Amino acid sequence: MADQKNVLVVEDDAALCLMLQELLEGEGYTVVTAHDGQRALHEGLSRQFDVIVMDRGLPAIEGLDVLARLRRKGVSTPVLILSALGNPADRVEGLDRGAEDYLGKPFDIDELLARLRALLRRNLETSTVLPVPGGVLDLDTRTVTFAVAGTVVLSERETDFLEHLARHPHQVFTRAVLLESVFAEADDGGVVDTYVHYLRKKLGRSAIVTVRGLGYVLGRLG
Known part of the structure; x- marks a missing residue:
């Protein structure tokens, strides 16, 4: 990946989090990880990221609550929700709460990477x-x-x-x-x-x- 981007991966499953970190670093991303909602909120408010990949079912603070708090604080970083809660109602809720994209688990790696690239392009083209x-x-x-x-x-x-x-x-x-x-x-x-x-x-x-x-x-x- 020619342009190195900073990604926050929020996932409480340690094995999946490590897999995502290694996958994204292999694609040229710089990755910061968080395993619970409290840490995710801290990282999202104190650092600058190009995109956030966030699970919903997090300890301490639920993923969509983390997202809502980030948005209230003016953080406009695009967020991809990655969750086992993948039925249409869950997807609608995630998008309505401020996520730019929503991908259900299990997921295809190539699709995940493509969605991240699309988010990054769209954000730079339209963000104020x-x-x-x-x-x-x-x-x-x-x-x-x-x-x-x-x-x-x-x-x-x-x-x-x-x-x-x-x-x-x-x-x-x-x-x-x-x-x-x-x-x-x-x-x-x-x-x-x-x-x-x-x-x-x-x-x-x-x-x-x-x-x-x-x-x-x-x-x-x-």
Whole structure:
């Protein structure tokens, strides 16, 4: 998998959890595991994930309750419910409670992987809250909120620039492409460098990385 993604796997069956961890790590994901609802809630609130795979029947806090609490706290990470409760009513309940997808046990490994890839694509294409180095970009408020350093307000053009990079993490953009995509009305590629400077000043130098001879890429996530 070319773009490494962070996944939270919440499963109280130790053997299945280990199997999922090894499977996903073999596909290039970085995996964090939790075996009960309390730990899942802690991990979901304290770390940034690209997707969450969650069982329903968890100790301490039931899976859908964990999901509901995460959503109330503003966590918009896409969630795939993986549960033995797989009849239509259970699926409807899971989706209505905030899950993006629902897969019954037993499951086909290839289908699970395909569903995760689809969730990741869809989330980056449509989400108004995007992961950026050290925090999250909220397009509605034009702010970047960091886990430990508070919130930074961006200008409209800064937001547009950072959004373009965040929707295509790990992709290197030349100045010419960025000029056309974000600064279409400008005729000088220097404006790209200027806004890189502005964003680094506000977000830190590691927010945007220079790839010598090629262009710019979003800084490392996680």
